Amino acid sequence: MSKDVVIMSEQIEESHESPSGLKVLWREIIRDKLALSSLILLIVISIGVIIGSAILDYDEVTKVDLFNTHAPPSSENWLGTDYGGRDVFGQLIIGTRNSLAIGVLVTLMSGFIGILFGLIAGYFGGTIDNIFMRILDFFLILPFLMIVIIFVAIVPKYSIISFSLIMTAFLWMGTARLVRSKALQERELDYVNAAKTLGTSNLKIMLTHVLPNLSSIIIVNMTLSLAGNIGIESGLSFLGFGFPESTPSLGTLLSYATNPQTLEYRWWIWLPAAILILILMLSVRNVGEAFKRATDARQRRG
């Protein structure tokens, strides 16, 4: 018993001496009640929709029932039905899962490409940096919306993966620029020179020396872009360039509101989705802002 206490106190002392990056992030979250409740809410929603969509029968939810269209909320259909008689609550659960999955997938993929691209450009600098940045500029001036519309028209039936890929192709540039600028700063520091004189290869220096020192800003950037990506997906689906109705997402539910009748009299179809988008984006943003503060010692609260 007393031994345990000693070990415990040692651990506490150690954590007091050198707070690692993750611990600092966690402390900041704990200290900021808004971020903490946002994080809990996010976790509850994510787990809820993942379990919920596993239990729900996909075919049952998307089955058209013409005898039960536009039904108001009842004990059978908790949030009523849409114009095809499909259960809105089920669509909301599956739709949230789809939207979240796309948001996370796009964030991870664009983060991966952006980090790789920015790291190479920033670490090597000079001519390589110049070439990479011109490639990036090219992607930056491509009309995102137009290409997505054409893509929707060409690909007959697309899935979460293909939709994520097309979004990723246009959303990695921000991360790349951020990582490049930080890598440019970092490579001037002596520990990079030291690693070079110690005979470490460039690849290893990039991945094991420079990247860990950029980890905090990468986490912040990816968290904040997660909120944005969920919003972009919903926006595209709302405009009709996202998922078809057979694949529900928060955006497709919201797009029913383009019908004035639905907008005015059938709140149960679009209002829950709208509120959920708001909650998700705000929560992710709150957590991201707390992370952002944690990376800057002057703004920290914890």
Next chain:
Amino acid sequence: MPILKVENLKVHFPIKGGIFGRTVDYVKAVDGVSLEIEKGTTYGLVGESGSGKTTTGRAIIGLNKITSGKVYFEGKEVTNLRRSRASFHRDVQMIFQDPYSSLNPKKRVLDIVAEPLRNFEKMSRSEEKKRVEELLELVGLSPESIVKYPHQFSGGQRQRIGIARAIALKPKLIIADEPVSALDVSVQAQVLNFMQEIQKELDLTFLFISHDLGVIRHMCNQIGIMYRGRFVEEGLTEDIFNNPQHIYTKRLVAAIPNIDPSKREESLQFRKEVDHEYKQSYANYFDEDGLAYNLQPISETHFVALPEKG
């Protein structure tokens, strides 16, 4: 055979200008430096800020691109080598000026000191750990330090970690770029004495870069004095301190403070003389561009940059 031989080393940095980023001019950071270092000795490079001493060191180890000139290590040419640098990196190491930025803040001491071992020697984890602990003991840090992060150490301790990393592979030559200038004076002596100890122990050769003449005098067998990318005087420590020939060297030597109060008048007089000579005969020592002339021998070990006729 000298362990390191540098022939007419030049490092020029382009100045880009104009709309298209053309190269308008060059900064001649190092402009024709030659030196030879014998095994087991310490060679001191002295000069004011911007005189090119650090650039010389960095160019030798390969951190700056060499514009022209040749570097020989143990008789083999290593100028701007790319592929076959591996063995060179094993034998030549560098100690950096700033103990704060030269250690990766995200790594533990074990990973920092073991990095060269991981690159060149195939060791098991436990062997590696044992070796790092030995190295830390050698530089006077407790073996428990291996689990700590750099920010948990003081400046002097961090510099010792840097030294432990540099000697991990038992190199033959260490380029020490102002290793003590970021440390406070009490710690400077510790680190310098320690460097002399390991020099004897491991038969090391140092290229010691500093602007502190006191430190240089304490450490070095041979000295080269740099001014605007060129040598103004080169010789054994005794040559430089007892018989300075070039006006720039004289000014440097005169500027060393003397703590003996009875000699105060004397050193003041010397300083005034040197200052007077500097004002009188500046033009005799530097060419039209204010650069030093080529080195002329005045004894077997002593070289001074004087105009050829004078």
